[in-house]
Amino acid sequence: MNAIVYDSGALIAAEKNDRPFVAQHETFLSARVRPLVPAGVLAQVWNARPSSAVLHRVLRGCEVLALTEDRAKAAAELCHRAGSRDVVDASIVLAAIEHLDAPILTDDLGDIGELVEVSGHTRIKVARP
Structure with missing residues (x-):
């Protein structure tokens, strides 16, 4: 795996x-696995407040698509x-496809899983962070 x-x-x-997620992210970086973030996802969660320092640190290790x-x-x-209207979810699945069926970390297993199935790239692993 070279990307997630x-x-x-x-x-x-x-x-x-969330310490388990932050540790998982650090493990990815150590293993040279590139965390990918579609721009729409960044727009959904961005917060410029200093209280979001961990988010900012994690994002520094990510490639925004x-x-x-x-x-x-x-x-x-x-x-x-x-039959979906969520183009951000679709962009997540497309990012995985573009990067050799990279796994996806999401809390939205149902919608993302359905888009993966419809895409025909059923080897893509979908898991919770």
Whole structure:
């Protein structure tokens, strides 16, 4: 595994200074696993307050993926096929696909799992942070 995709649940765990998640994140970095954060996920959880220092530290170790025109169109298409309207969730699944079926850390196992299934990339592992 060379990458892992974080959904908002993972970043919320960071903001709450969830020690098991922070330790898991540090383990990923030590193993040279790149944590990926789609830009829409960052927009959902960003908090500039100093009380979010752990979130800021975790994000420094992540690569934020831009929502390009091509990714936006692909997310809309995946949503259409799944009967979903959550383009951020779709962008998470697409990030995993783009990075060799990277695993996804999310609290939204149902919606993300359904999008993974519809995508046809059923090897993608979906787990809680």
